Amino acid sequence: MKALELYIHIPFCIKKCAYCDFLSGPSDEKTRENYVELLCREIEECRGKIEEYEVVTVFFGGGTPSVLPGEQIQKIMSKLRGVFTFTKDVEITLEMNPGTVTMEKLIAYKKAGINRLSIGLQSVHKEELKLLGRIHSYEEFVHSYQMAREAGFDNINIDLISAIPGQTVASCCETLKTIIDLQPEHISAYSLIIEEGTPFYEVYGEGDGADLLPSEEVEREMYWQTKQVLHGAGYERYEISNYAREGYACRHNIGYWERTPYLGLGIGAASLFEEMRYTNPSDIEEYQRCFGEKFKAEKLSIEEQMEEFMFLGLRMMNGISRRKFRKAFGKEIEEVYGKQIEKLKKLLLLEENGDRIHLTEKGIDVSNSVFVEFMF
Amino acid sequence: MHMDQKKIRNFCIIAHIDHGKSTLADRIIEKTGLLTSREMQAQVLDNMDLERERGITIKSQAVRTVYKAKNGEEYIFNLIDTPGHVDFNYEVSRSLAACDGAILVVDAAQGVEAQTLANVYLALDHDLDVFPVINKIDLPSADPQHVIEEIEDIIGIEAEDAPQISAKTGLNVEDVLEQIVAKIPAPSGDPDAPLKALIFDSLYDPYKGVIVFCRIKEGCIKKGTPVKMMATGARADVVEVGYFGAGQFIPCEELSAGMVGYFTASLKNVKDTRVGDTVTDSSRPADTPLPGYKKVNPMVYCGMYPADSAKYPELRDALEKLQLNDAALFFEPETSLALGFGFRCGFLGLLHLEIIQERLEREYNLDLVTTAPSVIYKVHKTSGEVIDLTNPSNLPDPAEIEYMEEPMVKAEIMVTTEFIGAIMDLCQERRGEYQGMEYIEGTRAMLTYHLPLNEIIYDFFDALKSRSRGYASFDYELLGYVRSELVKLDILVNKEAVDALSFIVFSGSAYERGRKMCEKLKEEIPRQLFEIPIQAAVGGKIIARETVRAMRKDVLAKCYGGDITRKKKLLEKQKEGKKRMRQVGNVEIPQKAFMSVLKLDEK
Numbered sequence: 001m002k003a004l005e006l007y008i009h010i011p012f013c014i015k016k017c018a019y020c021d022f023l024s025g026p027s028d029e030k031t032r033e034n035y036v037e038l039l040c041r042e043i044e045e046c047r048g049k050i051e052e053y054e055v056v057t058v059f060f061g062g063g064t065p066s067v068l069p070g071e072q073i074q075k076i077m078s079k080l081r082g083v084f085t086f087t088k089d090v091e092i093t094l095e096m097n098p099g100t101v102t103m104e105k106l107i108a109y110k111k112a113g114i115n116r117l118s119i120g121l122q123s124v125h126k127e128e129l130k131l132l133g134r135i136h137s138y139e140e141f142v143h144s145y146q147m148a149r150e151a152g153f154d155n156i157n158i159d160l161i162s163a164i165p166g167q168t169v170a171s172c173c174e175t176l177k178t179i180i181d182l183q184p185e186h187i188s189a190y191s192l193i194i195e196e197g198t199p200f201y202e203v204y205g206e207g208d209g210a211d212l213l214p215s216e217e218v219e220r221e222m223y224w225q226t227k228q229v230l231h232g233a234g235y236e237r238y239e240i241s242n243y244a245r246e247g248y249a250c251r252h253n254i255g256y257w258e259r260t261p262y263l264g265l266g267i268g269a270a271s272l273f274e275e276m277r278y279t280n281p282s283d284i285e286e287y288q289r290c291f292g293e294k295f296k297a298e299k300l301s302i303e304e305q306m307e308e309f310m311f312l313g314l315r316m317m318n319g320i321s322r323r324k325f326r327k328a329f330g331k332e333i334e335e336v337y338g339k340q341i342e343k344l345k346k347l348l349l350l351e352e353n354g355d356r357i358h359l360t361e362k363g364i365d366v367s368n369s370v371f372v373e374f375m376f
Numbered sequence: 377m378h379m380d381q382k383k384i385r386n387f388c389i390i391a392h393i394d395h396g397k398s399t400l401a402d403r404i405i406e407k408t409g410l411l412t413s414r415e416m417q418a419q420v421l422d423n424m425d426l427e428r429e430r431g432i433t434i435k436s437q438a439v440r441t442v443y444k445a446k447n448g449e450e451y452i453f454n455l456i457d458t459p460g461h462v463d464f465n466y467e468v469s470r471s472l473a474a475c476d477g478a479i480l481v482v483d484a485a486q487g488v489e490a491q492t493l494a495n496v497y498l499a500l501d502h503d504l505d506v507f508p509v510i511n512k513i514d515l516p517s518a519d520p521q522h523v524i525e526e527i528e529d530i531i532g533i534e535a536e537d538a539p540q541i542s543a544k545t546g547l548n549v550e551d552v553l554e555q556i557v558a559k560i561p562a563p564s565g566d567p568d569a570p571l572k573a574l575i576f577d578s579l580y581d582p583y584k585g586v587i588v589f590c591r592i593k594e595g596c597i598k599k600g601t602p603v604k605m606m607a608t609g610a611r612a613d614v615v616e617v618g619y620f621g622a623g624q625f626i627p628c629e630e631l632s633a634g635m636v637g638y639f640t641a642s643l644k645n646v647k648d649t650r651v652g653d654t655v656t657d658s659s660r661p662a663d664t665p666l667p668g669y670k671k672v673n674p675m676v677y678c679g680m681y682p683a684d685s686a687k688y689p690e691l692r693d694a695l696e697k698l699q700l701n702d703a704a705l706f707f708e709p710e711t712s713l714a715l716g717f718g719f720r721c722g723f724l725g726l727l728h729l730e731i732i733q734e735r736l737e738r739e740y741n742l743d744l745v746t747t748a749p750s751v752i753y754k755v756h757k758t759s760g761e762v763i764d765l766t767n768p769s770n771l772p773d774p775a776e777i778e779y780m781e782e783p784m785v786k787a788e789i790m791v792t793t794e795f796i797g798a799i800m801d802l803c804q805e806r807r808g809e810y811q812g813m814e815y816i817e818g819t820r821a822m823l824t825y826h827l828p829l830n831e832i833i834y835d836f837f838d839a840l841k842s843r844s845r846g847y848a849s850f851d852y853e854l855l856g857y858v859r860s861e862l863v864k865l866d867i868l869v870n871k872e873a874v875d876a877l878s879f880i881v882f883s884g885s886a887y888e889r890g891r892k893m894c895e896k897l898k899e900e901i902p903r904q905l906f907e908i909p910i911q912a913a914v915g916g917k918i919i920a921r922e923t924v925r926a927m928r929k930d931v932l933a934k935c936y937g938g939d940i941t942r943k944k945k946l947l948e949k950q951k952e953g954k955k956r957m958r959q960v961g962n963v964e965i966p967q968k969a970f971m972s973v974l975k976l977d978e979k
Contacts, residue, residue, distance in 0.1 A: 241933045253936060270941065277941055307944065307947075308944070366929065366931065367932070372951050
C-alpha cells in the first residue's frame with residue numbers, strides 16, 4: 001500500500017483576519033451544512049481511484065474548521081473512513097481558533113478521531129492581536145488550550161506570527177517565553193507575509209506603508225532569536241518555520257515537503273496525486289461541477305518533479321537525501337544539479353552531511369535565491 | 377505620349393508633431409477615393425507598427441491618388457510622407473527635393489511651434505511653394521483668426537484664405553484638395569531630355585529585389601531602360617516601373633519627367649541605390665547629377681549582443697535583413713569578455729539606434745544587450761598610425777597614444793527668447809563653444825554652437841526639449857575632428873573590469889561621470905548573495921566607488937500543499953529575472969545596466 005495524505009478545506013471563520021489570504025469567510029448554518037454535504041459527495045467521488053493507497057494523515061485546515069459543530073466533523077470523518085483505508089497510527093489534525101470551541105465540541109472532535117490540534121494564537125500581546133484583526137484575547141486562548149488538554153488532546157500546535165508592524169524583538173521573545181510555559185508539543189513561528197489582496201497589503205504592501213514593517217535586519221533578528229529561545233526550551237527546528245519536541249513533528253506537513261501524494265478536498269484545495277497537481281475551483285458552483293477532475297489533471301514533467309524535490313525538501317533542516325533522489329529519478333543528484341550544489345556550497349549556503357544536503361543558517365535567510373538555482 | 381505635367385501635383389505635408397499631419401494625409405487619400413473609409417486603417421502611410429506607436433515617420437512613403445477637381449479636370453496627386461527626426465534630416469531633405477510644394481498644417485489651438493518653423497524653412501530651402509492649412513477647428517479652444525495672424529507674422533506666408541478644417545471629422549478637407557490644385561505648382565522638366573531621377577528612398581523586397589522610389593526630373597524611364605546610379609556607379613536594366621497605390625505597387629508603362637514612382641531592376645542591395653543619388657540612362661547619360669547628394673555615414677556606434685548567446689546567428693541574419701532596407705546601418709562582428717559574441721553597429725543617431733534595436737526585438741523576437749553608444753574617435757599613435765576607434769575596448773595602451781581627436785558638430789538651435797539663457801547654460805555644460813546668435817523675428821532666435829558630438833548623442837535633444845518646454849528645435853552638421861583630452865573610463869564590478877561598460881570621456885568630466893556611473897549601477901544591480909563593490913577607474917586609478925550590499929533576506933515563511941503551485945511560479949519568475957541578467961564573474965548584471973551611461977543626466 002502507498003501512503004496518501006488528505007487535506008480537508010473548511011472555508012469558514014468568524015471574521016477574516018487582516019493579513020489572511022486563505023479562501024475563507026463568515027457563513028451561516030445552512031451554508032455550512034450544505035458544504036459538509038458537498039464534501040461528502042466529493043469524498044464519495046474518490047472511491048475506485050485510491051484503492052492502492054492508505055491514509056497516513058488527515059488535516060482539517062481553513063478558515064477555522066472549529067466553527068463546525070462536532071456532528072459535522074464526525075460526519076466527514078465517517079465518510080472518509082468509509083471510502084479510504086486509514087493506517088493504525090494515522091495523524092488527524094484540526095485547526096482551531098481560540099473562542100470557537102466548548103468542552104462538548106472538543107470531546108466530540110476527539111471522539112470523531114481528531115488526535116492533533118493546531119491553535120492559532122499569533123501573539124500574546126493585546127495590541128498585536130488587535131492589529132492582526134484577531135477576534136480573541138490571550139486569556140481566551142489559555143482557556144481554550146486548557147480545555148483541549150482536559151478533553152485529552154496530547155498533541156497540540158500553537159501558531160505564532162513575528163514581524164508584526166510595530167513589534168520589537170523583545171515583544172516577540174516575550175510571546176515565545178509565555179508560550180513555552182504552556183508546554184505545547186509543537187510551535188509554528190511564521191514571519192508575517194504581506195499577501196496581495198489582503199487589507200494588510202493595502203496598508204503595508206507598497207510605498208510609505210512598507211516602512212512601518214520591521215526592517216529586514218530586525219525581522220531576521222526575530223527569526224534567529226526565535227530559534228535560540230525555542231531551542232533552549234527543547235524545541236527542535238525541523239523546517240524553516242516549524243519547531244517540535246522530539247517525536248512531535250507534524251507528519252502531514254512533512255509529507256508536503258517530501259512529496260507524499262495528497263488529495264485536497266473542498267473548495268480551493270490542492271492535490272498532488274500520481275505526479276499531477278490540481279487545485280479545486282474556489283467558486284462553490286464550479287466546485288460542484290468538477291468533482292473528480294483532480295484525477296484527470298496534467299502530469300508534472302520530470303524537471304518539475306525534480307525542482308519540487310529540491311525546493312520543498314530543502315525547507316526541512318535535515319534537507320534532502322541523495323538516495324531518495326536516486327530512487328525517485330533513477331540518476332545521481334550530481335548529474336542534474338552538481339554544478340549548482342558546488343556553487344552554493346562555496347557560497348556557504350548549502351552543507352553536506354553524508355547522504356543528506358541541507359541549508360546552512362545563512363542559506364535559510366536567502367533560501368529563495370538558493371531554490372531558484374534548482375529551477376530549470 | 378508622356379503624361380501631361382499640368383495634371384500632376386507632387387507635394388508633402390509638414391507640421392509640428394501632433395498637429396495632424398498623418399490624419400490629413402489619411403483624409404486626402406480617403407476623399408480622393410483611393411480607399412473607402414472602411415478600408416482605411418488610421419494613418420495609412422505610417423507602415424511600421426513602430427511608426428504608428430511612436431507617431432513618427434521613419435521611412436519615407438509615397439502614395440498616388442486621382443482627384444477630380446471642381447473645374448472638371450482629373451489631377452494626379454503624389455503625396456510623399458517624410459521622416460520626422462534630426463537623425464534622418466538628410467532623408468527629409470531628399471524627400472522634399474522630390475516635391476514641388478508643401479501643405480503646412482498648423483493646429484488651430486496651439487498655433488505656430490518650433491518644428492512648424494524648422495519644417496517651413498526646410499521646405500523653403502528646397503524652393504517648395506508652401507500653403508497653410510488650419511487644422512482642428514472643431515476644438516473648443518480653436519482660435520483660427522489668431523493662428524492666421526501668427527502664420528503671417530512669424531512665417532511670413534499668406535494665410536487669409538487658408539482652409540480651416542478638421543482632418544479628424546473631414547470638415548472642409550475639399551478646400552485643401554482644391555488648393556493643392558491651385559497652389560502647388562505643376563512639375564516641369566523635359567521628358568525628352570536625358571534621364572535624371574532623384575532617389576528618395578528604396579526598399580528591399582525578397583521577390584523583386586530593391587524597389588527604388590524616385591522622382592523623375594528629366595527624361596523618362598521604362599521597362600528595359602539601362603540605368604546607372606551616378607554616384608555609386610551601379611548599373612542594371614529596369615524590370616518594372618510603376619506608381620504607389622495605397623500599400624501596393626501598381627506597374628505602369630513608363631514614368632516621365634514630373635512623375636513620382638518606383639522601378640525595379642534586379643538590384644540586390646540598397647547600398648547601390650543610395651538616397652539622393654541620381655538615376656540616369658547609361659545609353660544616353662545626363663551630363664551632371666542632380667545637386668545635393670551625399671553619402672551618409674554612421675555617426676554613432678554601439679555593441680549589440682544577443683541576451684541568449686545561442687541566438688548569435690539569428691542576430692546576424694536579422695541585421696543582414698534590416699540592412700537590405702537601410703543603407704545607413706553598419707555592423708561587424710565583435711566579442712566582449714562580458715557579453716560574448718555580438719556586433720559593433722553604426723547608426724545615424726540615437727533614434728536610429730533605438731529604432732533598429734526595437735525592430736530587432738519586435739520583428740525578429742530577439743532579446744538584446746546594447747552597450748553605451750560611442751562616436752568615432754581618431755587615435756593618433758606614437759608610431760604615426762591613426763586609428764578610427766568605434767569601440768572603447770580597442771583603445772591602445774596610453775603609452776602608445778600621441779593624442780586623440782573627437783568629432784565636432786555645428787549645432788543650430790532655434791529657440792524663443794525666454795529660453796535663451798537656459799539653452800546657453802545647457803550648451804555650456806556640454807562643452808559647447810558659442811558662435812553667435814541671430815534674432816529671426818521678435819520672439820525667436822537662432823543660436824549657433826560648436827559642440828563635441830559625444831555630448832549630444834545621448835540625451836541632448838531631450839534636455840533641449842525639457843529646458844525649453846518643447847519650444848527649441850535643433851539641427852546639426854559634422855564639422856570635423858579636433859584634438860581633445862580624452863580618457864577611457866573603466867568600470868570594475870566585484871574587482872573585475874567589465875569591458876562592455878567602458879567608455880571614452882573628456883578627461884575633465886571623468887570624475888563626475890565615474891561617480892554617477894557607479895551610483896547608477898548601484899541602483900541597477902540587484903542585491904546578490906554577497907557584497908559587490910562597483911568602482912570607476914581611469915588608467916588603473918580608482919576614482920569612484922559604491923557598494924551593493926549583500927542580500928539579507930529572501931525567504932518564504934510558509935509553503936504547504938496549497939501554496940506549492942504559486943510558490944513555484946514565484947521561483948520561476950525569479951529565475952526568469954536572472955535569465956535577463958548577464959553573468960560577469962560571479963555577479964549577475966541586468967541587461968539594461970549596460971545602457972546606464974545613457975541615463976546619467978536624469979535628475
